[in-house]
Amino acid sequence: MSEIESIDAVQAMLAEEGYVCARPLATVVFLALRLGRPIFLEGEAGVGKTEIAKALASALGRSLIRLQCYEGLDASSAVYEWNFAAQMVAIRTAEASGQADRASLQEELFGPGYLLERPLLKAMRPDPSGAPVLLIDELDRTDEPFEAFLLEALSDFQVTIPEIGTIKAPQPPIVILTSNRTREVHDALKRRCLYHWVDYPEFDRELEILETRAPEVAESLSREVVGFVQRLRTEDLFKKPGVAETIDWAKCLLALDVLTLSPEVIADTLGAVLKYQDDIAKLQGSEAKRLLDETRAALDPV
Ligand SMILES: Nc1ncnc2c1ncn2[C@@H]1O[C@H](COP(=O)(O)OP(=O)(O)OP(=O)(O)O)[C@@H](O)[C@H]1O
Ligand SMILES: [Mg+2]
Numbered sequence: 090m091s092e093i094e095s096i097d098a099v100q101a102m103l104a105e106e107g108y109v110c111a112r113p114l115a116t117v118v119f120l121a122l123r124l125g126r127p128i129f130l131e132g133e134a135g136v137g138k139t140e141i142a143k144a145l146a147s148a149l150g151r152s153l154i155r156l157q158c159y160e161g162l163d164a165s166s167a168v169y170e171w172n173f174a175a176q177m178v179a180i181r182t183a184e185a186s187g188q189a190d191r192a193s194l195q196e197e198l199f200g201p202g203y204l205l206e207r208p209l210l211k212a213m214r215p216d217p218s219g220a221p222v223l224l225i226d227e228l229d230r231t232d233e234p235f236e237a238f239l240l241e242a243l244s245d246f247q248v249t250i251p252e253i254g255t256i257k258a259p260q261p262p263i264v265i266l267t268s269n270r271t272r273e274v275h276d277a278l279k280r281r282c283l284y285h286w287v288d289y290p291e292f293d294r295e296l297e298i299l300e301t302r303a304p305e306v307a308e309s310l311s312r313e314v315v316g317f318v319q320r321l322r323t324e325d326l327f328k329k330p331g332v333a334e335t336i337d338w339a340k341c342l343l344a345l346d347v348l349t350l351s352p353e354v355i356a357d358t359l360g361a362v363l364k365y366q367d368d369i370a371k372l373q374g375s376e377a378k379r380l381l382d383e384t385r386a387a388l389d390p391v
Contacts, residue, residue, distance in 0.1 A: 093122050108137070108144035109290075109298045117285045118145065127243060127264035129279055132287030135331020137298075138267040139226055146222035151263065155224045156208035158231045164238045168248050170205045179203075199252035209242055213258035220260040229268040233275065240278050290332060292319055298332055299339055306339045313350045314339045316384040318362065324380075326368045337361045352378040 093099055099115040099122075110118070118141070121128045130138045146153035156167055176198045183194050197203075206214070212223040225239070242248065243264060247257035266282060268274055290298060295315045299306065306314075318335045330338075338361040347354050355377045363369050372380070 102148040106144040127282040129266045129282035135333035136287045142224035142265040152221040154212045168209045172203045212262040223262040225266045229271045330362045
């Protein structure tokens with residue numbers, strides 16, 4: 090299916106797109122491309138689950154088709170809908186002109202001209218640049234009936250539209266499913282996929298991500314920021330900061346011309362890192378200083 094030769098090649102091509110890919114994840118991507126299997130990524134918020142689909146599409150020169158899941162998402166909004174408004178206008182026009190040949194009008198109204206293609210159908214259409222990357226994002230937000238429907242759609246990559254017929258993907262898309270694990274996704278769906286838990290990166294990798302995404306931030310500040318965020322994640326917080334927060338925070342500090350962290354700077358900018366008042370309250374007073382001292386001690390052991 091793909092010309093990618095090795096796990097190293099996967100890492101290199103994603104790096105070109107600014108995505109720092111740990112070897113276990115690169116292995117899953119390599120195998121998914123080789124075997125034509127969907128990838129199922131679970132992990133905390135802001136750890137690069139959505140981003141890898143974008144990076145992969147861009148690296149392979151494929152189009153990215155995204156199905157954003159939400160509560161109440163149903164098959165019709167995921168596959169296709171009829172353009173009712175346009176159908177109504179056509180009916181009125183035909184009536185007004187008095188030439189309503191019912192059979193041909195009906196055929197026209199339920200033909201391709203009035204079909205609204207939604208992500209799953211789009212992903213099954215031939216694409217000159219090759220099979221697209223289909224990102225089914227935040228699957229845990231939908232319900233079980235939709236999951237069951239998806240399971241079927243992913244197994245044969247074809248949809249049947251009663252009025253038009255069956256449409257089959259000439260080449261199956263590269264599928265990436267993500268979940269924040271607000272609920273467990275059904276085993277049957279997981280079984281079809283290669284699974285990977287995307288964890289918070291360790292210090293060196295997070296530093297590498299920050300240097301890739303915000304190269305304008307001085308290295309000494311980047312090290313402090315990453316060290317502090319890593320230290321924060323070991324605290325008992327309601328919502329731990331993801332990599333996205335690390336990048337945001339570093340950019341905020343840069344905008345404020347901060348050269349080095351201090352308890353005052355941390356207190357002023359904590360909203361870039363922690364998004365819950367209870368978590369922010371925990372770092373009031375001497376707590377930020379204690380964490381900063383510990384971060385510094387870990388960065389430069391004496
Ligand atoms: N490995 C990485 N390499 C490069 N950038 C990364 C990486 N991981 C995260 N990022 C950065 O973090 C941001 C957030 O990542 P992303 O949106 O993919 O998170 P997510 O895991 O999908 O989170 P959520 O569960 O909240 O949707 C990205 O825009 C990207 O800038
Ligand atoms: Mg996401």
